[in-house]
Amino acid sequence: MLPVTAPNPERKRAYVRAMFGAIARRYDLLNTLLSFGLHRRWKRYAVEVAAPPPGGCAVDVCCGTGDLALLLREKVGPQGRVVGVDFAEPMVRLARGRAGERDGVWFVQGDAEALPLKDGAFDVATVGFGIRNVGEACRALRELYRVLKPGGRLVVLEFSRPRSRLFAALYDFYSYTVIPWLGRALSRHPDAYWYLPTSIRGWPDQEAFRGTLEQAGFQPVRYHDLLWGAVAVHVAIKPRADQEAGQPDSNTVQGGPEARTEVRS
Numbered sequence: 001m002l003p004v005t006a007p008n009p010e011r012k013r014a015y016v017r018a019m020f021g022a023i024a025r026r027y028d029l030l031n032t033l034l035s036f037g038l039h040r041r042w043k044r045y046a047v048e049v050a051a052p053p054p055g056g057c058a059v060d061v062c063c064g065t066g067d068l069a070l071l072l073r074e075k076v077g078p079q080g081r082v083v084g085v086d087f088a089e090p091m092v093r094l095a096r097g098r099a100g101e102r103d104g105v106w107f108v109q110g111d112a113e114a115l116p117l118k119d120g121a122f123d124v125a126t127v128g129f130g131i132r133n134v135g136e137a138c139r140a141l142r143e144l145y146r147v148l149k150p151g152g153r154l155v156v157l158e159f160s161r162p163r164s165r166l167f168a169a170l171y172d173f174y175s176y177t178v179i180p181w182l183g184r185a186l187s188r189h190p191d192a193y194w195y196l197p198t199s200i201r202g203w204p205d206q207e208a209f210r211g212t213l214e215q216a217g218f219q220p221v222r223y224h225d226l227l228w229g230a231v232a233v234h235v236a237i238k239p240r241a242d243q244e245a246g247q248p249d250s251n252t253v254q255g256g257p258e259a260r261t262e263v264r265s
């Protein structure tokens, strides 16, 4: 099973944060070009599956420029509350700009591994193409577990493992030739779009990641393949108190900010 913790998490955190900060302005354009616009469809699907209740509270972690948070905002409606969290300040700034004057959606700078959010506050949490980039993904999953209400739902949209050999071969060619070349030319970052396919190959497949979510305390966990498995949407439930299947190991969650953002419904 591939590990979800980087060999040197501290170094990975610093690299990822600086890299996403540097490419933030061109990030949306590159996403759209490199995925042929499919990322928008996948995100709409993830939000459909997340199904936050009207008037409910949702959080999108590793929110980037705010795509998922803004879609969640449409779902929860004017009575609901949505928070987007990202540790790269340029991403948060762009997300705030896109939200404009909309009520009920906030973007805050914060770390997925130590969320500045209250325990048990959210009906739904989403992470889109973010968990793979976190230094210690298990810590982030435990944080997501903590901030969800009992019975709350985590939806993780992430690259995964293609099922068809033919498609996998084409996808490999595209990932290791077109993406780094086009990504470098358009982002003007020397290696951001080399990091992308490399980090995807280093990430667990659908089944292994399901196990990781279960280890974090979620139960049940199911997933849906998109694009023949190149992308997967995992849906993980935080059990209600009377059906706890296994609490996450709190010893592995270290620290956490003193100040916690309270989201009132």
Ligand SMILES: C[S@@+](CC[C@H](N)C(=O)[O-])C[C@H]1O[C@@H](n2cnc3c(N)ncnc32)[C@H](O)[C@@H]1O
Pocket: 016, 017, 020, 021, 031, 061, 062, 063, 064, 065, 066, 067, 068, 085, 086, 087, 088, 091, 110, 111, 112, 113, 127, 128, 129, 130, 133, 134, 135
């Ligand atoms: C590939 S982008 C995805 C952005 C957005 N969710 C989307 O799907 O378009 C990954 C984002 O995760 C953020 N990120 C990575 N590690 C993080 C961490 N530990 N805490 C908060 N944000 C993090 C990066 O800054 C970046 O904006």
